[in-house]
Amino acid sequence: MNPHTLSLAEAAALIAARRLSPVELLEDCLRRIAALDSRLNAFVRVTVEEAEAAARAAEAEIARNGPRSPLHGIPVGLKDIIDLAGHPTTCHSKLRLDHVAAEDAAVVARLRAAGAVFPGKLATHEFAIGGPAFDLPFPPARNPWNTAHHPGGSSSGSGAAVAARMLPAALGTDTGGSVRHPASQCGIVGLKPSYDLVPRAGVFPLAFSLDHVGPLTRTVRDAALMLNVMSGHREDYTRELGLGLRGLRIGFVRHFHERDMPAHPEMAASLEAAAALMAAEGAALREVTLPPLAEFAAVNRTILAAESSVIHEEWLRTRPQDYAAVTRRRLLPGLLLPAVDHMHAMRRRTALSAAVDAAFREVDLLLTASSMDPAARIEDEAEVERTYPRQARTPFNVTGHPAITLMSGLSSEGLPLSLQLAAPAFAEARLLRAAHGYERAAPWKDMAPPC
Amino acid sequence: MTDEEIAALAKAAGLEALAARYPEDLRAALETLARHRAALRRDADPMQEPTPAFRLPAP
Numbered sequence: 001m002n003p004h005t006l007s008l009a010e011a012a013a014l015i016a017a018r019r020l021s022p023v024e025l026l027e028d029c030l031r032r033i034a035a036l037d038s039r040l041n042a043f044v045r046v047t048v049e050e051a052e053a054a055a056r057a058a059e060a061e062i063a064r065n066g067p068r069s070p071l072h073g074i075p076v077g078l079k080d081i082i083d084l085a086g087h088p089t090t091c092h093s094k095l096r097l098d099h100v101a102a103e104d105a106a107v108v109a110r111l112r113a114a115g116a117v118f119p120g121k122l123a124t125h126e127f128a129i130g131g132p133a134f135d136l137p138f139p140p141a142r143n144p145w146n147t148a149h150h151p152g153g154s155s156s157g158s159g160a161a162v163a164a165r166m167l168p169a170a171l172g173t174d175t176g177g178s179v180r181h182p183a184s185q186c187g188i189v190g191l192k193p194s195y196d197l198v199p200r201a202g203v204f205p206l207a208f209s210l211d212h213v214g215p216l217t218r219t220v221r222d223a224a225l226m227l228n229v230m231s232g233h234r235e236d237y238t239r240e241l242g243l244g245l246r247g248l249r250i251g252f253v254r255h256f257h258e259r260d261m262p263a264h265p266e267m268a269a270s271l272e273a274a275a276a277l278m279a280a281e282g283a284a285l286r287e288v289t290l291p292p293l294a295e296f297a298a299v300n301r302t303i304l305a306a307e308s309s310v311i312h313e314e315w316l317r318t319r320p321q322d323y324a325a326v327t328r329r330r331l332l333p334g335l336l337l338p339a340v341d342h343m344h345a346m347r348r349r350t351a352l353s354a355a356v357d358a359a360f361r362e363v364d365l366l367l368t369a370s371s372m373d374p375a376a377r378i379e380d381e382a383e384v385e386r387t388y389p390r391q392a393r394t395p396f397n398v399t400g401h402p403a404i405t406l407m408s409g410l411s412s413e414g415l416p417l418s419l420q421l422a423a424p425a426f427a428e429a430r431l432l433r434a435a436h437g438y439e440r441a442a443p444w445k446d447m448a449p450p451c
Numbered sequence: 452m453t454d455e456e457i458a459a460l461a462k463a464a465g466l467e468a469l470a471a472r473y474p475e476d477l478r479a480a481l482e483t484l485a486r487h488r489a490a491l492r493r494d495a496d497p498m499q500e501p502t503p504a505f506r507l508p509a510p
Binding site: 209294295297298299301302305316317320321325328329330332333335336337341343344345346347348349350351353 | 460464465466468469472473476477479480481483484487488489490491492493494499500501502503504
């Protein structure tokens, strides 16, 4: 058995049965990291000694009392905008190299209390917005399916590390799709929970009213187990996983990827195949129309510009040379934004949220594209810029509804294809049920990148 | 947008130093804003409230 190949749930079951030690699991993950990270650049820092001490403590406690939770002894990676006490939170930036977190972020404290082990901090786009970039203190993470390609972002290292089986789970953050983008490009599961379900304290903000913290995992069950802890056990999000798709009403938002932003043909075909599979599993699919994708994107980007500007104003004025060029270009609009545009965006947000809520009065879930294209080549700046905004994730940052991305196929180039499901506010149990139902019926769950 | 117009906007935003050093970034930022503005629906309905609406903090 290679413990690094286990899903979180599989590892947790073996740990609970005393057939796998947290130390064995961590050491195997560390070997995997050592073998691959020079090619993938998923980590900006590996915290070996501290993680080993935590794994040994977990091993001893589990031997005495059994596991505290399914996460006890499980290695979890942290995007490097999330505070881990005693370690820098660099945000992948020259501007934060000398920062040291005084305490854990609230979500990290919850994971630590559940027994999770933290083997390191993971690569991100600078400040969760500027990337991929080659003019930063750390190189950008690369896609395990093909290292010439971008792994998605901004939670790039989280996506790469989980897909490459370096870790069973990682945390990312999602302001315009940054958990779901790497999930879509790396062929794993990325969950953006409802706004405010997971605390953001101790997470470096990009845009407070759009920011969400979410898990990246290899399976839907693992995402549910992570959310149980991350949400402070608000509910047991695994409770509906066995119910499958039968009887669920799913609204297929085809116009997002057919009319608003025509998707790559292979992505479009995989979405049609996924819809057909969901119907075959007993879901009732119907077409749903929402406001145009461009309108959601404009509202998201305008609010993001306004909210990020207050955090970066001083640095942009005094240390602009310390940002990557792409970060500077993406943050600068906030300092030039007319207040009236921001207010129009905030007023339009009310209407867009109402439109999505109205759709959820007719259906239980929405099925949409996540990315419109497979991963771009990372060094092809023009292609990265072209494909970066070609996505349907921002609507659910604008509205705050929960959304999940998972694999829906492989392109002819061997790169992951993806879909997205969204649910009414705080209906994560239903969302995870449907995603698990699809995952179980589709053949993609056990596909691994060739690295 | 002319260089003079961009310089005037940069001055109004207190970004003269940055504009002198990274003029292309400033131009790109303004183009980005214009793109977003073009896609942003504008509605003067006086009854519409922004999200989140202002809430009086509890005493």
